[in-house]
Amino acid sequence: MTCLFWDLYYSGTRCESLTFRSMVGLALSMTLGGVVILHLPQLPDLGMLSMLVPAAIFGFTSPRLRILSGFTLGLWLTAAAATREMDFRLPAGTQAEMVVIGMVTGLPSSSDKVHRFQFRVMEGDLAGRRLRLSWRAPESDLVPGQWWRLTVRIKAPSGSLNFGIFDYEKWLFLKRIHGTGYVLVSPAPVLIDDDAALVDRIRYKVRERLRSVVQKGSIGTFLALSLGDTSQLERRHWDILNRTGTTHLLIVSGLHIGLIASICFLVFRFLGVGIFRVISLTVVFTTAYALLAGWGLPVQRAFIMTLVFLVCRYFSRYVVLSFQLAVACVCVVVLDPLATLGNGFWLSFGAVCALLLALSGRVDNKKDLTRWISSSLHAQWVVFLCLLPVLGFTNFQLPLGSMFVNLVAIPAVGMLLVPLLLVSLLVLAVFPPLGQSLLELCSLLATLLWGFLETAAALDLVAGVRQFALISCLVSLTGIAILLAPRGLLPRWPGLLLFLIILAPARQLNEGDLRLTFLDVGQGLSVLLESAHGFQLYDAGPTFGTTFSAANQMVIPSLRRAGGRGVEHLIISHKDNDHAGGLQDILEKVPVGRVIRYGDCAKKWISDNVKFRTFSVLASHPGMVTSENDRSCLLSISTHGFQVLLTGDIEARAEYALLDSGSGTVDVMSVPHHGSNSSSTPALLNRLKPGLAVVSSGYQNRFNHPDPVVVDRYRKRSTLILNTASSGAVEILFTREGYRLSEARRNRRRIWRR
Template sequence: MDWHHNILVFISAAFAAGIWQAGLYSWKLPVLTGLAVLLLLVSAGRVAAKSRQAFWPLLGLFFIAGMLHYTQDRLIRADDIGYYTGQTAVLAGVIAAVPVVTETEPDSRQVKYIVSVQKIKPAPAGAFIQASGKISVTARYPDRRLKPAAYGDTIQVNGRILALHGYNNPGQIDMTAALKRQNITARMSTQGQTIKIIMAGNTFSWREILADWQQGIAKSLLKVMPVNDAAVLTALLFGGYQGINKNVIHDFATTGLIHILSVSGAHMALVAGLLRWLGSWLRLGSLTTAALAALGVMVYACLSGLTPPVIRAAVMGLISLTAVAAGRENHAPAALAVTALGMLAYQPLLLYDISFQLSFGATAGLVFLYQRTLDSVARLPAWLAGPFAVTVSAQLGVLPLIAWHFNSFPPISVVANIVVLPIIELVIILGLAGVMIFMVAPGFGNIVFVVSSLLIGCVMMITALLAALPFSSVYIPSVGLTGSACYYLLLAWMYGWRPFHGPGPGQLCRQYPRLGLLAVILAAGVLAAYSWYPRPLAVHFIDVGQGDAALVVTPHGKAVLVDAGGSFGSSGFDVGERVVAPYLKHYGVTAVDYLILTHGHQDHAGGAAGVAGAIKINHVLLAREEFSPAVQALLHTKPVITVIPAYAGQSFQLDGVAFRIEQAVGDGALRHQPAAGNEVSSVIRITYGQHTFLITGDLEARGEAALLKQGVLPCTVLKVGHHGSKTSSTEPFLQAAAPEYAVISVGYGNRFGHPHPETLQRLQAIKSLIYRTDKQGAIVFQSDGKNIKVDTFVK
């Protein structure tokens, strides 16, 4: 690339860096505006003078522009619905998206609406006032005779307006940011019968027609193929995981093929490639062929619903086709940079979107690394070298992102892309052809669908076999921003970037073999020393919503998990698999030495089976009570876990950290207590040097009284019992425990009213510093045995 194309890449990177910087710290708009004007004048002067010194002012200008754009984008109108969070109100607005219907029980369903708010009547007010913004409304319909509202309807709904809130843990996919990217600033849960349709929508909605058409295709598929095959084919054609067997999703993820279940750049490239081949076969000419391929990409994007990832893939596909038609394939880096710049200018929050990150990371890997990777495997057969180079280049481009978001890397993806991906591509082509044929001749379309189903069965069998192989997926640690920068610099050097005309890796090894060997030995020694050197004790209180989960990591990396959270109701969301296990992996925990469950309630033990399915658990300490469904699910996971009944006085040590069961179900005063009560919760004391942590589960007043009779030693940190309920944390117990810090694990806006104001007052009376997972997210204490410090995810 020449200088002009290089600078496009650098200014796009500067713009993205400005967005990232503004997301870390708050900046004053007048200051940013002044800096932007100053840099604009300097840049314009140097560009007019055709000076090469315009490079740095231009980079600074786009960096400030990114900061300015992000800061401006986060401003919301004064009448936005987000300002009414915490209030009960009646609001009126128009349903702005096709409602999503989920069957929850045989006779009930849940409907999610996106409402564009027009007016609101807060509880104290007597009349409606103007409002704006969008709100996500989840309504439960217990009776099928109740008809949900439709897209375009003007509705009126009343309820409590809540702020957007997800699980605030590091390494967690930020679903709140995903909603904000859609301009949704609040949420509400209500009953379907409270929603009144003020005016039925009478406007034309292509999205509603498209949704009905897609549902019709999905129902047609169910008539000729098994349910799971139909769900997989629907995902391959239109995106989404709905209805797909959980094991199939796991196998696709393990083999690195999960991206194919969402409409992405691979789909657009397949459609464009097929149409280009067709145009070449028909001898339509390069320009006509490119136009045909572009039309196909746009039509497919529309049929897939024009979701943000689909739009992004389509735009990238159209730019690539334009470059090919103009004979400018070598300008791909500049085209990629311009695409990223345009998308971030349209929506700066896309920078934090995992789909955006992976799409551009993989594409950048192909643009910058593919040719050299292909050259390095030139001795392989062409049918093998091409797919191998594509897979390796894309994976190298996104490795730090995969480490941060998933902490796992699928080496088997190279084999899967060579063996399985061609079959999947054939299924997509047949599926699209079947859809078109079905609309004209349903009988012939069904034949194509049956063939597609047979191929899907073959794909699922092969992916299951590959996923079951040893080391099909390996753990990789999160390396953070500094580690990622070092990785990309090293990768660039290995692929030919030579700053200051320095030697490459091959030249270095040939000219200085002993020095190279010494460097490798030194690096290995440093890594070994770093992994062996003891770290401070870390006690993590994970944000699991309305539940409990605490992770203890000892100085040499041993891990103990106390409770594992859990979801209420029938949402199907597994907190253990989706929240706790990713948190553990993010902090390098690949095995849990002890899992201690204070008791078997869903909000403490419901996630245990999900954790055990993702991370090895060596021992589990269980309360001596009738096993709840959550505990039974844990005990049925494989491999079999060693179960140890919990007794008062039981203790063990790991790396100098002492764990003691202070109170256990079935002992002493708790022997005759009902097993279903919270007061039977076990209590665990963790001691390291001068500091102790007391974890009380759901302990209530009666359990605290029993504990007081045998004596309660003071503690540094108290995990407040029963999420801060009114019936826990009695004054005598708090006086005896005298915690310097109090941690309340509680869900935002929970229906129980936790933590109770009286409990907070009692904690404040003993001058305990209060931390809450609903406000501060994950809370981490670190101690060297003498000193202690606390850090929170939400500052």
Template sequence: MFALAVGLLALRFLPALPSTGWLLAMPMLALMLLPFRTYPLAFFLLGLSWACLSAQWALDDRLSPSLDGQTRWLEGRVIGLPQQADGVVRFELADSRSRKDKLPKRIRVTWHGGPSVHSGERWRLVVTLKRPSGLLNGHGFDYEAWLLAQRIGATGSIKDGQRLAPARHALRDAIRQRLLTVDAQGREAGLAALVLGDGSGLATQDWRTLQDTGTVHLLVISGQHIGLLAGLIYGLVAGLARYGCWPGRLPWLPWACGLAFGAALGYGVLAGFQVPVQRACVMVGLVLLWRLRFRHLGIWWPLLLALNGVLILEPLASLQPGFWLSFAAVAVLILVFSGRLGPWKPWQAWTRAQWLIAIGLFPVLLILGLPISLSGPLANLFAVPWISLVVLPLALLGTASLPLPFIGEGLLWLAGGALDWLFRGLDLLAQRLPAWTPAEVPIGYWLVSLLGAVLLLLPKGVPFRLLGWPMLLLAVFPPRESVPHGQVDVLQLDVGQGLAILLRTRNHTLLYDAGPRFGEFDLGARVVLPALRKSGVTGLDVMLLSHADADHAGGAAAIARGLPIKRVVGGETDGLPAFLSVQPCISGEQWEWDGVTFELWQWPDATNGNQKSCVLLVQAKGERLLLTGDIDRDAERALLATSLAVHTDWLQAPHHGSQSSSSWPFLQQLAPTAVLISRGRGNAFGHPHPQVIARYQALGSTIYDSAEQGALRLQLGTFQPPVAARSQRRFWRAPPAQSGVTKDRVPAT
């Protein structure tokens, strides 16, 4: 069983899937090995072959490259729970079909300004289709992997549509709509998350509070909720039987086990049956089965069987961080509560369990690149019993009682009030101890910290147990690799249709632009700030905002709230938050950091925001990098009359490669060796323009495109090519293109 689990989990780490020949050969080889009793190798091969075959089916179901960016009429059935926020409706379609083209089985679509959509409805839609893709920034959230784990073969934007058939048998959606209409003291969305596992209605601030306090698991249905419900049903039947209230003709134990498992399974299906719920249902089922047969259950068997059960049903589950956190948390609890010479008192078991879970999950959160809650152990001490014993029973009982006038609504009102009080307390805690995003740790240091965490989880008296503390802290304070004198570490982040470039010398840090923000979608908070912290940045010497457009300066406020900044410089001072205290860009200003020179320029005759972009020239050991913001051809013409108009090794493409920029005289004068393009895939502006790409190609410039290659890191001063995030091969990612743009070449004009 352990070998089978290792084979199933190995899929997560494959750079590429085996060929068809190997996919056929591996299960045959495994069956041939079984008669020779080489069970571990045989079951490892069986697990690996099944996982690879399942993954290949998911990859084959992706949208054809020929349809990428095309607009098609299609029909499909709405599945899951549609999400609606800020005038945008998001939902998934199943059984999609088009008259002429083969489409993936599942498509995730977005409808700006669309009507209300309900699960189970059938729609005919005009959709601009896209192949699965997402931002790629090292340890950031891998949206492409998430889409594959959900077996979503395409995404799309809806232009128009009409409803063909109403919803049928959409119980989850009907319950959600009812929950959102009751008066729950402003916490209707939180109750929907508890009852149905639907957190789409929670506000951004609520999610931030849950993340900062390590209590996200309480508002998404997990094993705790499933086990609690099963335990309540089992205890109810056992109590009735003990006091003679259970029908004598019905044996109480089989009924208690059956009803408990039925309740757990029903609640799991109602909640969407995600990975933590699957794991909990399997483990509850095993415990009840062993109880029914009056047998003692081993310590690790339920976890191992649940792991294999989940992965056999869905091998791609290992691509999701929640899978690893769910099983790791249960493994930590098993390790903590087993092998002890004497039982802990109840209060000791509860308090120690919280701290030991925090220690045990620390290496897991670290390797997954997730924030680590410093207040989590304290928050969970009161949040877990409050949710388990007060809020959740009231919410479930209130939901079940909704058909009864006033009773169900009254219970939900009480549940909402209890949940609101919890959030008030968590908000206070989060303000004082926000989540910590640690810097990236080399794999060797992480392995030592993992061993240290395991040592600390062992019982007292184990030799060298206290050595776990310095081993664990090695990941908290790892030795930092400093940038060599005279060089610059340059990181162009993948922020979609926007710009954010981090420049680090040996002792100083500069951020050029802060990424986009559109409404509540703030990539400064979601991508740029976590990336800075992952890079070990604890403060900025300068944040230079080329101009005030939202795609360049939208994330500045979030970064300023998250990191100390000594100086903010902007091509525009209007249109930026007042608390930033923006200093104007002064042409000709120069300074030197650690043997690297920096120089600013701005066109004095600029009449609009793009023309006012503050340009930065960086020189390290004779290698030049020119960051241009969104200047147009008029500003480029003015720049040609300055000292910056010299051969440039690295040019940040002006205005994301717009046709209004990158003029031929400008490029001829600078003759860039390489060009950095930061843009969103399939953006509405058509960036980069084919004619601009043709000009770069005519000059022989190498093109590096964030939409195709993800984040890019280069060492200015070494004259070496950059490293693209997509060059770290994973089987679900397409390899980076040699040239970042695949458009047909157009004659340079």
């Protein structure tokens, strides 16, 4: 927005069209090169690519070869950065206890008495690596810049992998985390030194100062807007932001950088300062805020665009916004070749491109106030349209009311809350009483803002969509480009048809078909069952304090990806946390027709010609002394002649009772009790004779599930046995023709996945 202001306010000599086209072509080609590398199943040989670099540099001298040269340079830069990161990563399967010496970096966070922080190893075999560590109840606060000698148990970066939702391993790779682990209390950690000359130390002091003077209800909002620290926002806040399409409001973005640059430039110009000093001071203040805000990708983009304008302004050159955007893109790709891996890259640059397409070069004869209102409405309409396919592709929901919400929220945050908050921080450092009063006013504004967003979210103006292919998203965006093109250039009706492709119904299951997905929830169990028009859910996965809930992070997103807004039946096999931990989260956020719990689970129903039956094999033995595991509620499914059995955590005693009940053969089953040696007796396997058995367990779990002896039992009976720890989510589609198997880790191999 600031750059739009610059372009409208100043005029001068325009850059040559050749330079403009070359820069835009370079930005697109380098970005494409990075995308290609990051979507390969394995990295190409860096030596071979390096041999092409001199030719690529020479190719820039020829206009016909510049696009190819940019593409080659993008390939090489991204391959070099990815190779370095993979070399620094701990080898897959690593799990060791060792002593490390290094420095705390970034802003540590804490919840449930567990502190989480990034630790850069400075000495020893792991020097240069960045670890993501947790430390339960440290004796002193963790401060950025502290040097510690820690005894840690670390492992290679790993995480659960499900179809089409958040990829934790990709996030670790993008953040350049080379290992994860936790601090051991013995031998005792030792504080060695303290390096206070860090930007993170300043950010930490600002955060602690805010915590000491701001009420708890507002601290998360203030930290997000001032420091880019969203760790203090609660789950309900994210739910509200997602449902109203306003997540961008609490992420320090180009809007905030532009605001700071605009204020600085206009204030210093008003004071009569010379143009060189105005530009220098604007750069200094903008840089300071960009570093304070964490130097995220949207901040980088806006900062570089502002810097390009200021330099050109000093030399009396007028540069169109497209050129500035292209320069910013090239700089971001050069500074961080892995940036194209994150959604923020595409959302940040995509939003500006949409505004460029819709607003640049338009002639508007309206007067100032009318023009401002018209431009604001038009800008919101453009961003609303362009984000719909993107949000549908990434979040599986369309916030239909986001345009009207943003018309109120963006000015409230950008023009009122953020400037007042930054002024409050400056005043707080000089005159604390006045600073605290201003922060109280900020708290009032934040309370009003959240009240407005909660009201908007309660209207439920959200349409859920089944995940569609990337090509559908691109086709829809092409349709939007046609709709936003200048009048008379192209007919609008093809654009409307292309845009609506995201609403075209995906291929539906037929009556009797069943898609069964063993979700990768770590050491736990959750199975999503989808028929032609309904969903059933067996178990809800684990939860750990307030920091991790498989229901929130895996189960509910997987349900939404499949196009489900609710489930007909939620079956909880037994009360152990690894099966029932996410129950409450699901009940709060997903409409559930009926909950079937252990102890009273003798139920039968038919959904879309798929037969379901829940039962407990020890229900007829009320006097028998049994464990909670043996009282698990089982789920039997019958469709198209196939038999499926989900077994919960039953052990040997319940398995023998299952045999006594006359159970027959099955085609697919869940391995009882995650593959523990207390289950999967030979007698059970001889009777059931499964063709496919799936273990749901966590990678390198402390129980060593599944037991190798148990795995061998299945294999000796020619049963295909899969483990979510190594396969990721396992999807089985039953149709009249048979069943088809898909594994998340084998579906699309990527360089960062184990």
